[in-house]
Amino acid sequence: MKYLDEYRDEALARKVLAEIKRTVTQPWVLMEVxxxxxxxxxxxxxxHLLPKEVELVHGPGCPVCVTSLEMIDKAHAIxxxxxxxxxxxxxxxRVPGTEVDLLVLxxxxxxxxxxxxxxxxxxxxxxxxxxxxxxxxxxxETTAPGNAMAVWQARQQGITNFSVLVSHVLxxxxxxxxxxxxxxxxxxxxxPGHVCTVVGYEEYEPLAAKYRVPIVVTGFEPLDLLxxxxxxxxxxxxxxxxxxxxYPRVVKREGNPMAxxxxxxxxxxxxRKWRGVGLIPNSGYRLREELRDFDxxxxxxxxxxxTQEPEICISGLVLQxxxxxxxxxxxxxxxxPEHPLGATMVSAEGACAAYYAYGRHLEAGKRLDAAGVS
Ligand code: SF4
Numbered sequence: 340m341k342y343l344d345e346y347r348d349e350a351l352a353r354k355v356l357a358e359i360k361r362t363v364t365q366p367w368v369l370m371e372v373x374x375x376x377x378x379x380x381x382x383x384x385x386x387h388l389l390p391k392e393v394e395l396v397h398g399p400g401c402p403v404c405v406t407s408l409e410m411i412d413k414a415h416a417i418x419x420x421x422x423x424x425x426x427x428x429x430x431x432x433r434v435p436g437t438e439v440d441l442l443v444l445x446x447x448x449x450x451x452x453x454x455x456x457x458x459x460x461x462x463x464x465x466x467x468x469x470x471x472x473x474x475x476x477x478x479x480e481t482t483a484p485g486n487a488m489a490v491w492q493a494r495q496q497g498i499t500n501f502s503v504l505v506s507h508v509l510x511x512x513x514x515x516x517x518x519x520x521x522x523x524x525x526x527x528x529x530x531p532g533h534v535c536t537v538v539g540y541e542e543y544e545p546l547a548a549k550y551r552v553p554i555v556v557t558g559f560e561p562l563d564l565l566x567x568x569x570x571x572x573x574x575x576x577x578x579x580x581x582x583x584x585x586y587p588r589v590v591k592r593e594g595n596p597m598a599x600x601x602x603x604x605x606x607x608x609x610x611r612k613w614r615g616v617g618l619i620p621n622s623g624y625r626l627r628e629e630l631r632d633f634d635x636x637x638x639x640x641x642x643x644x645x646t647q648e649p650e651i652c653i654s655g656l657v658l659q660x661x662x663x664x665x666x667x668x669x670x671x672x673x674x675x676p677e678h679p680l681g682a683t684m685v686s687a688e689g690a691c692a693a694y695y696a697y698g699r700h701l702e703a704g705k706r707l708d709a710a711g712v713s
């Protein structure tokens with residue numbers, strides 16, 4: 340398999356589906372961890388093609404969705420300050436804070452800019468020495484090396500008007516928090532392919548053994564996901580609980596050692612609050628003490644901020660696989676991509692946004708149109 344189309348081959352997909360049907364003998368609940376995987380599953384209707392015994396629930400792996408409301412409000416407080424150029428990836432601009440979003444702040448005169456890499460911020464900082472340039476450094480282990488590189492380079496180059504608002508989150512503690520919850524229904528995981536590209540999957544092995552759950556590191560194309568489901572079901576049916584790798588064309592057990600080394604030089608592990616979920620111990624990165632001169636939270640003194648989530652939003656339960664978007668009374672009515680109440684309706688990787696984009700709020704005929712199926 341060398342080309343993208345082959346990972347979407349219908350005949351091969353049917354074969355894997357038939358194998359899943361032959362293998363499964365009892366009900367199983369699996370969680371795909373990544374928002375990118377959720378998007379593919381909903382777009383191709385993979386969850387509807389699986390035998391009724393196999394239920395897929397959607398996990399917390401959408402970085403925009405899990406960035407806490409406190410951190411969004413801190414970003415807004417910094418972006419409002421005179422003399423600040425606030426830089427972010429585009430999908431954070433529409434995430435609602437307690438009052439507004441970054442796009443509204445921009446329309447009111449704040450200097451909010453979309454960048455495609457944190458390294459772009461260093462150019463902006465060099466070109467605007469009289470301004471203070473702040474990058475909103477969010478995401479999982481996947482984006483940490485790029486963000487670490489920007490801080491490291493800023494220090495090497497003596498750029499003092501650049502800082503980062505760090506809200507990194509880590510997947511293994513989130514999986515552990517799901518497994519340890521009394522509400523947990525998940526019996527096997529399709530592990531996060533992109534995260535494991537960076538950090539590998541050694542860290543997942545103790546989790547699989549402790550909670551007796553198979554974890555299959557899985558890619559993002561339809562055939563990747565079907566194979567990931569098959570490999571997980573095979574383990575569940577056989578009573579084995581190991582970490583296996585469906586995505587070896589990208590992921591190695593040890594990950595990317597150079598990227599891991601750089602991240603270790605810049606960040607250290609800390610407790611982190613997840614939107615809708617709450618505080619998860621040891622589930623985030625913050626800057627190391629010796630690099631705190633680049634810490635926007637410290638520079639702009641936005642330590643304590645009170646926030647309020649809309650009461651109706653159940654995105655915390657969606658992110659933990661306890662509920663699905665259509666269980667939310669606001670889904671597709673009060674809450675739409677044009678007027679999102681929660682972060683899972685904003686990002687393309689959010690489960691609520693994926694359900695909406697592929698027409699799961701519509702009746703069958705319109706749903707096929709929304710999915711582009713003729
Ligand atoms: S549909 Fe909107 S309000 Fe409901 S859980 Fe999703 S983001 Fe929250």
